[in-house]
Amino acid sequence: TGLEVSLAVLNTYTCDWISKYYSPAVESAVHSVLGQKCRVRITVDPEATVPPAPAPRESRPPLDSGPSAGAPPALAPGAGLLWNSDVVLNHKYTFENFVVGPCNRFAHAAAVGSGERPGKNYNPFFLHGRVGVGKTHLLQALCFSILERDPSARILYLSCETFVNHFISALENGDLDGFRTKYRNVDVLVVDDIHILANKERTQEEFFHTFNTLYQAGKQLVLSSDSPPKDIPTLQERLVSRFRWGMVTEIEPPCYETRMAIVKRKSRDQGRELPDTVAQLIAEQIDQNVRELEGAVTRLLGFSSLTGKPLTLELAREALGDLLQANHGAPTMDDIISAVTSKYGVKLSELQSKRRTKSITHPRQVAMFLARRITRHSLEEVGGFFGGRDHSTVIYAVDRVSKAVRSDPEVRKQVEGLLGRLGAPSDGRL
Ligand code: ADP
Ligand code: MG
Numbered sequence: 001t002g003l004e005v006s007l008a009v010l011n012t013y014t015c016d017w018i019s020k021y022y023s024p025a026v027e028s029a030v031h032s033v034l035g036q037k038c039r040v041r042i043t044v045d046p047e048a049t050v051p052p053a054p055a056p057r058e059s060r061p062p063l064d065s066g067p068s069a070g071a072p073p074a075l076a077p078g079a080g081l082l083w084n085s086d087v088v089l090n091h092k093y094t095f096e097n098f099v100v101g102p103c104n105r106f107a108h109a110a111a112v113g114s115g116e117r118p119g120k121n122y123n124p125f126f127l128h129g130r131v132g133v134g135k136t137h138l139l140q141a142l143c144f145s146i147l148e149r150d151p152s153a154r155i156l157y158l159s160c161e162t163f164v165n166h167f168i169s170a171l172e173n174g175d176l177d178g179f180r181t182k183y184r185n186v187d188v189l190v191v192d193d194i195h196i197l198a199n200k201e202r203t204q205e206e207f208f209h210t211f212n213t214l215y216q217a218g219k220q221l222v223l224s225s226d227s228p229p230k231d232i233p234t235l236q237e238r239l240v241s242r243f244r245w246g247m248v249t250e251i252e253p254p255c256y257e258t259r260m261a262i263v264k265r266k267s268r269d270q271g272r273e274l275p276d277t278v279a280q281l282i283a284e285q286i287d288q289n290v291r292e293l294e295g296a297v298t299r300l301l302g303f304s305s306l307t308g309k310p311l312t313l314e315l316a317r318e319a320l321g322d323l324l325q326a327n328h329g330a331p332t333m334d335d336i337i338s339a340v341t342s343k344y345g346v347k348l349s350e351l352q353s354k355r356r357t358k359s360i361t362h363p364r365q366v367a368m369f370l371a372r373r374i375t376r377h378s379l380e381e382v383g384g385f386f387g388g389r390d391h392s393t394v395i396y397a398v399d400r401v402s403k404a405v406r407s408d409p410e411v412r413k414q415v416e417g418l419l420g421r422l423g424a425p426s427d428g429r430l
Helices: 012-034 105-116 135-149 160-173 176-184 201-216 237-243 256-269 276-285 290-307 313-328 333-344 348-352 358-374 379-385 391-407 409-421
Strands: 004-009 039-044 125-128 155-159 188-192 220-225 247-250
Touching (some): 012 039, 125 135, 135 155, 135 188, 135 220, 160 176, 201 237, 276 313, 333 358, 333 409, 358 391, 379 391
Parallel strands (some): 004 039, 125 220, 188 220
């Protein structure tokens, strides 16, 4: 017979692989659905669009694409993300595997809440925090929980970079319509690391329209970023305000108790129990980044099983030497105070006093800003250092300095100089 089914895949690698190993399986699957034999043709189409959303779910055909729709099924085998997402969900990134502590309790609860009623509870859901604190983990856990309730939910999960690249190539090819169909025909749009939109005016413009279309249709938007919306450089005010419409929540670096719990959990997951002293050493010294914490546990366990040595403090120091030292040198509150007092020619007692003259308030605010940026001290702790000020004063100070850094080149220079001196250069991002 002349019937032919054509399947589009994203790249030649996939095309070759499927043709080579899965042709018979695909052909027999097609045969069993259509009840007749037909030729299966695999084609490459990096810009293939998502088939339009089926209207009522009940009347959906067994496969998303009809016999000659030219587009592959929207869902991977079993429930999953839309096929043109740029990640595959990591089965370890679930809510169950996420260790909850004071630093991330709120973010965790908000993610659980968004997953329960996508598009309704918190929209958009905007999660921010430094690198390695668990943003991607929570985003993927949220996707799992949505898919658990509704395996047919159409979730498009992308890194912001992919969004930018697709947009640029759509512009080049004059195919904005195709681009728009792809991004707007989804139930949930997840964009990881949205701060990449910084300084990309034209893509921001397009994202603004994508956002509006999805939002107005009651679809869920989930975004992660390394900083709160207002701190993303040059982010258009209208995007900043939209990102704040729903739930903006921060994951802070984990406190000591949470780090202990994570270390123990990660080693148990790998089938070993760490002695308390060893777990304490790791949790004390690696204090900013969960990915590093996890890496330390894996390295130590690997080291122990390769050498056959027991898990002692000594072995931990040997296996983790460089990791431990690198973190040990992180600037402390004292380092910040001595850098700030010498830079501005003020005394610590003045920073801690109630004086409100500009020559004192400015260095005080800069010091608070630096403390929040490069140490793990909480708002309360930072306020405490500076004469028992409360957390709202610290928030205000950080906000003032963040703004000044963007509007006043002189302040920017001061802050960059201080960051460099403290061994925490800004790399141009403030
Ligand atoms: P981010 O996206 O914020 O840079 P990730 O989500 O990639 O960070 O997290 C880095 C690693 O640390 C991942 O392997 C993740 O599973 C793990 N991780 C982060 N936070 C937690 C947590 N609270 N409990 C368990 N694992 C965590
Ligand atoms: Mg991430």
